[in-house]
Every structure is written in C-alpha cells, then in structure tokens.
Amino acid sequence: MTLKRIAIFTTICLFCLGLMVSPAMAFKGTYKVGAVFSATGRTSFLGDPEKKTAEMIAEQINKAGGINGHKLELIVYDTEGDATKANLAVKKLMTQDKVSAVIGPSLSGTSLAVLPLAEKYKTPLISCAASYKIVHNDKTGKPYKWVFKTPQTDTMAVEAIYARLQKKGINKIAIVSVTSGFGASGRGELIRLAPKYKMNIVADEKYGPKDTDMTAQMTKIKGKAPQAIINWSVGPTQVTVLRNNRDLGMTSIPFYQSHGFGSRKNIKLAAGAAEGVFCPLGSCNIAGLLPANDPQKGVTTKYMKDYMAKYNEPLSSFGGHAWDALHMVVKALSKVGNDKAKIRDYLENHIKGFVGQHGIFNYSADDHNGLTKDAFNMVVVKDGDWALAD
Template identity: 45%
Template sequence: MQRGVMTVGGKGISLLLGLILALGGLLSGPAQAAEIVIGGLFSITGPQSYLGEPERNTLEMAVAEINAKGGINGNKVKAVIYDDEGDANKARLNASKLIDKDKVIAIIGPSLTPTSMAIIDITQPAKIPLISCAAGVNITSPVQERPFVFKTAQTGQMAVARIYQYLQKKDIKKIAIITVSSSFGVSGKDQLVAQAAKAGLEIVAQEVFGEKDTDMTPQLTKIRTTPAQAVICWGTGPAPAIVAKNMKQLGLTIPLIQSHGAASKKFIEYAGDAAEGIILPAGKIAVYRDLPDSDPQKSVIKNYVEKYEAKFKTPVSGFGGYAYDAFNLLMHAVGKAGTDGTKIAQELQKIQNFPGVSGVFNLSPEDHNGLGPDAFVMVKIEKGEWKLVE
C-alpha cells in the first residue's frame, strides 16, 4: 500500500522537495532521494556461520560499493540484515519482520536449504522476490509455483554431474560414498545415487557420518572391504577433513573426492598433510588466477576477491560469492524494473550471460538458478594449494 503510494508520488514529492530547497537555499547538496531497502537473512551465528558470516560481510560490502557509485537510478540502497542462526523458525520470524516492518523490496538469503524452504510460503504470497544463497535444488522447483524464488548457489546436482564426468574420464566404475547426515549430505547422497546409473557407475558402499563426529575409521574400514575404486565424501566443516585423515591412517590409497562443501582454504588447513591429492569440484573462485583471461568470470571474481580481502582481512570463501551474485542480479533487475516485486521477478528471469562469482547466469522462466555443471571446475590439492586438473 505504502509502497504503491511511494512509486506513484515519488517524482512529485522529489520535485516539490527540490523546489523547496531551491527556494530556501539554506541546505546544500542534492535532494534526499527515496531509499531502496533490501533484506538480508543469513545464518550468521550457529554451526553454519561459515556460510552466513561471509554472506553478511559481502552484502554489506556490495551495498556500500553501489552507494559509493551513487546508488541505483539515483536512489541509495539500504540493506536490513538479520541472523536466523540456522533455525527455520527464526528464519520465518525474521522474513515476516523484513516484509511487514522493514518493507523490503526483496530478500537475499537465507544461507541454508531448510531455512530457505521454510520462508518460501511467506515471501511467495507477499510477492517479494527471494534470492536464496543455499544450494538445494528444491528451493526453486517447481518453478511454476514459485515465480518469486531464485537462487545463486550452484546445486549439488551440478557438482555430482561434474564429479561423474571426471570419474568417467578416469575409467572408474565402482565407487563408495560417505555422506554427512545434515541436509547437505542427504541431498548430496540422493543425487549421487540418482545419477550413478546414468554415468555407468556402481555404488558399492553407502556410509554416513554425523556433522560433529570425530572418528570415521569404522565407516572407512567397511569401505576398505569393498572393491571401491574411489571414495566420494559429501560434507562441510571439519568432518570431511577427518575423513581424509582417517583414510590416511587406514592406509586407504584409492582417490578421495570431496564435495564442493570442502572447497575452502579451511579444509586444507584442517586436513593438513592428508589434504594432498584430494580432488574436488570447486567454484571458479578457488582457482580464478589459473583461469584463462578469456573466461568472463575471471574479472568479476578478481574484483570481488580483492575488495573482500582488503576490507575484511580474511581469505575469501565461495559462500560470500552467492550473496554477491544475488545482490548484483537484484540490482540489475531493480535498475530496469524499479521497486515492484512482480516486475523485479520478471526482469530477473530475463537475465542472460550475466557473469557472476559462482558462474555465468542464464535465467529463464523455467530456470531460476541459471547455472550449469560448467559452473564447477575440478581441482586437486597440491602442496596446500588448489590446482586446476582439467
């Protein structure tokens, strides 16, 4: 209601305001333009804070950046950011707060698939575009029922496809999978199982571990008794590093392939020597220096990494990039469509060949993610650094 009045009366009000200022001549500087308020909702604290914290930092940085350039269509941008602590209930409460109290035009986040799924039935009826930073493929599908929901993270589905492409090239036929029992691991496992047959792979062992488990030797001992030619581990945080260490301890020498959840510098630090030789699909941000200059993402990533590291004095992770892409896509759409939710959503799905940190986005009314398996590259850890393997 209020928003409607603002857009209709916006021009008139600013004209009037300009007139008053010109007449009074007391104040210098341009007229106060309308402020574009966007919402941010991330898991800034709690076990998944390694996602939410860089996303929050990135969004704040990106907002400051765009305002320094004069904002969007002459309007300053303001981000209201809340912490959902990785909790679906808090995500719902904060999503309602962003829409009802803060009157945001769109929401970036949440960081996790469960929290994203939890707020869809709040943002969707309110016609507020939601650009999730989580990976789950279910967030944007079925897309017909969710015209206002988008996401910028690569999905596990693409990572699995990328790994299987690599295994086929290496002529590996039998694999063992070991996945974390969180939603990330469960959806990874589903995808690994679902795509295996098509890739001509046989899964000879399926093991799971808890997010906070400290010893996976029993699962790996079991895998050792199978004819597996490679182990695929799906997890985030310190646990996948323990899997790597335990494999070394058991003298299990078949290749270990980690998921994109292990594509952070922290993983290499956690795993230490055991990280050597591990292969994983990573967003291009991990190896952007090795990319050819012809890659459209290279300059986008370089710009993001350098600004982030200069500002926050910590190494960048790919996770912040999800928020960066979400913000840039949103601003692109707002620049064309203004502040109306329906128009923004329509503009978002028209975006083509938009190079971001996580990939080149080609959105459409059928695809609200817009990325393909080529958003990932396969990397190998050598001497504590990622090396492009293909």
C-alpha cells in the same frame, strides 16, 4: 539568556535538518532491498560473510552514485539460523519496510520456511541456500513464482564429479557420507544419478558427524577395491576420513570430496593426507587460479581483493552467493525501477549470461537457479594448495 537558548535550539534544529536533507539531496530517492542472513549463531559461518558482502556492495554502489541516481538502502536482519525468526524478519521486510526484493536466507531450512511469504506478498526473494527444493514446487514440478536462488545444488556437484569419472573411464565407485543433513542429501543424489552416468556403487558407507575414527568403513571399502572413492561431509570428519584413507595406504585410489571441502583450512588440518584429493568448487574459491580468459576471472578477482581489503579476513565462498543475489537485484532495479512484479519478470526473463561469483546464471520460467554443473571447476590439492585439475 532566552535569546541564547533560542539560538542554540535553532542551530541544533538546522543541524538535524541538514543531516536529514543532505543524503536525499544527493539522491533522487531510495530503492529498498531487504536481506536476511544467519549472521550469528551456529551457522554464522554462512551468514556472516554474506552480510559483510551485501553491506560492502551497497556501500560501493552508493559511493558510485547509487542505482540510476537512486540510493540503495539495504535493510539487514539476523535470523540466527532460526526458522521462526527468519519468518518474522521476512514478513517485516515485506509488509513494514516495503522492500522491492529480499535476498537470503542463508540456510535451506529457513529458506523453505519463508518462501510462502514471498508468494503471499508478491515480493521477489533470492535465496542463498543450497537445496533444490527452494526453487522446485513438488506439486507443480515448476519453480515457485517469486522465489529464486543462487548457490549450486548437490545435484550439480554430483554431476560434476560423475562426468569427470566417466571421462576417466571409471565406473566402480565407493561412497562414504556423514549422517547429517548435508551428507544424507549428497548421498541421495549420488545414488539417484549413478544409473545415468553408469556408475556402479560397490560400497555405501556412513559415519556420524562426531565420530573419532573411520578406519573400519575405509577398510571395508578397501576390501571392495573401488576405482574411486567419493566422500560427502563437512566438518572435522572429512579430514579424519582422509587421514584414515592415507594410513590404510589407499592414496593410489582417486579420492573425491564434495564441495563442502572447499576451505584451505581442511588441507592444512589433513597434514599432507589431502594431497591429490579432487573436489568440485565454484570459481569464487579459486579466483587466483582461473585462466586469464575465464569470463569470471574479472568479477571474482575484484570481489576477493575488495573483501580482503575491507574486512582483513580470508574470503569465504559463501559470501559469493550474496554477491550474486544482490547484484542481480541491483541489475533489475537499474533496468525496471522498483516495481516488484517487474523486478520478478526481469529476473526470470533477462538474467541471461549473468557473470556471477559462482557461475554464469541463466534464469528462465522453468529454472530459477540458473546454473549447470559447469558452475563447478574440478580442482585438485597439489603441494598444499588448490590447483585446477585437467
């Protein structure tokens, strides 16, 4: 009886030991990378694809033998889009889990809330949020030392649109925006950059994020007879505004949407009213459309194929921001090991011509975003789908 017990006990012990030992035997050690995304809650449409993407990449890397024989251990925490939770999660990652670098958070608000921690604990952080303030210290006019980011900013989207308008000889424009954070920030950039591109804004209209109808605003714009209309919003209003525009018979005026329009769902919802609408999008959204000689063709097509095969859902461009961030960290880890200061220096000095999902990144001491307006492709809605605009 006792012997039997001892035998069982020993077997269990050996089994557990085997479980603990076996991964370590295959790898020389582990590199820990932290990730904080708003995987649930109101902004899960951002965080969920980011989390799935990061997990998929970690799995792929470990299957292929890790980073120089080291296992990549990804520690993911959910912020629920809450600044306090993001703060706690990042603090835990940096002090207790002792990660080499952190990717995320997903939102501008949560990113701004955690960037003092990156500075304090001297851990590199690559944010997946849009605001340029994340990598721009207003006091010094330079980026924060330990903070980087991957997504394009509003400024680049505005510049991409203005550059195209200028090329087409258009300078009399009307802008419409939603009164939410996204719309207000885009409107601010549209107005700030207008003189640089010699744009004359003849109408500056706004609407609420839950408004039923924007015919009044569009009628006013019609009265001003602009050469192009730029709308800056997310959610259902960006579809309603297109329908109102069509109903008022204004389809012959070129209509530009912000990069917030980048979902095929919106084209479908517009029920034909999106035809001919222009919109600046990152390469990640339109992998299939890129010409074969495009440098991003390879990475974007592979990512789209892998993601759709693994999760059986359409690719969201937001996941691409996590792809860019994690692959940069992995590249740094493979070159300089897991020393935090060396990773930071590597990111700043050696991320040059890095081919990512949303553009080709060139970090420098003055630029911790690394993208230009060329990170956007101008696309046009044609026969209910995206097509590259000439």
